[in-house]
Amino acid sequence: MEPIKVVIHGALGRVGREMVNSLCRQNDIRLVGAVDRKASGDSLALPDNSVTIPFFTDLDRIITTCRPDVMVDFTVAKATMPAARIATKRGVHLVIGTTGLAASEIDEIDQLAKAHHVGAVIAPNFALGAVLMMHLAKIAAKYLDYAEIIELHHHLKLDAPSGTALSTARAMVQSRGKPFVHPGEPGQTQNSRREQVDGITIHSVRLPGLMAHQEILFGAPGQTLSIRHDTINRECYVPGVILAIKEVVKRQGLVYGLDILLNLQETK
Numbered sequence: 152m153e154p155i156k157v158v159i160h161g162a163l164g165r166v167g168r169e170m171v172n173s174l175c176r177q178n179d180i181r182l183v184g185a186v187d188r189k190a191s192g193d194s195l196a197l198p199d200n201s202v203t204i205p206f207f208t209d210l211d212r213i214i215t216t217c218r219p220d221v222m223v224d225f226t227v228a229k230a231t232m233p234a235a236r237i238a239t240k241r242g243v244h245l246v247i248g249t250t251g252l253a254a255s256e257i258d259e260i261d262q263l264a265k266a267h268h269v270g271a272v273i274a275p276n277f278a279l280g281a282v283l284m285m286h287l288a289k290i291a292a293k294y295l296d297y298a299e300i301i302e303l304h305h306h307l308k309l310d311a312p313s314g315t316a317l318s319t320a321r322a323m324v325q326s327r328g329k330p331f332v333h334p335g336e337p338g339q340t341q342n343s344r345r346e347q348v349d350g351i352t353i354h355s356v357r358l359p360g361l362m363a364h365q366e367i368l369f370g371a372p373g374q375t376l377s378i379r380h381d382t383i384n385r386e387c388y389v390p391g392v393i394l395a396i397k398e399v400v401k402r403q404g405l406v407y408g409l410d411i412l413l414n415l416q417e418t419k
């Protein structure tokens with residue numbers, strides 16, 4: 152089988168660089184081009200020193216030059232939408248990791264993909280371990296009545312609680328079909344950094360030295376259960392993106408979330 156031809160949109164970003172570095176080493180994927188609004192010069196040397204690939208600021212020009220099968224996007228939401236319109240119109244499948252897309256924009260990507268007979272995968276988290284953590288938490292949520300989440304991130308993270316912590320809590324409550332039991336907090340200070348989601352308290356830790364970590368603690372009389380995921384570096388996103396690239400070329404329309412590609416929904 153021919154390798155799947157991929158372009159990276161956002162190739163100079165923190166995740167984009169990791170994608171360039173890792174995808175150029177795959178046998179069944181061929182990195183054929185890269186785009187970044189900060190691109191200078193017309194080519195990018197691949198880190199394995201095998202070749203240089205075309206590298207422009209203009210996605211349309213890259214697609215015309217390199218004829219990719221898939222565009223992988225790790226940019227900013229306002230750049231993702233124009234890119235999705237250009238790529239789908241040219242018959243290019245989409246793998247999107249950029250966060251912050253509005254529900255209406257996600258709908259539009261689905262419509263664009265269907266209209267142009269291509270696939271699109273959007274995953275707010277491409278780290279397989281994080282997706283599994285959420286899945287396991289949904290299972291445990293059915294059996295244990297008390298839960299708290301501790302999410303720990305680097306000090307430059309703007310939001311608290313993290314989007315992953317909020318969606319984990321909401322998914323746990325949905326899986327259970329009712330709120331968790333909150334144990335109450337007699338005499339405790341009210342000004343600590345925490346938020347409640349249907350009985351689940353979320354604690355947010357922000358420290359230099361951390362990357363992205365989350366622990367879900369369940370409590371029941373006489374026992375606790377902890378489910379924890381630690382992101383050590385951005386390599387964690389690579390296997391999920393590779394899975395998405397291989398799956399998206401077989402599909403038409405949108406798949407939202409890696410859990411669907413991992414068939415986790417069937418094993419609920």
Ligand SMILES: NC(=O)c1ccc[n+]([C@@H]2O[C@H](COP(=O)([O-])OP(=O)(O)OC[C@H]3O[C@@H](n4cnc5c(N)ncnc54)[C@H](O)[C@@H]3O)[C@@H](O)[C@H]2O)c1
Binds near residue numbers: 164
């Ligand atoms: N889904 C996931 O698993 C996952 C994981 C990590 C980060 N993210 C998300 O991915 C996105 C990128 O994260 P990052 O840490 O690499 O950010 P970053 O700021 O390091 O990189 C973004 C890159 O996009 C480029 N860019 C911005 N506008 C552009 C445009 N109009 N055209 C072309 N390039 C443009 C920038 O020049 C930059 O190089 C963010 O939305 C982040 O939240 C998702």
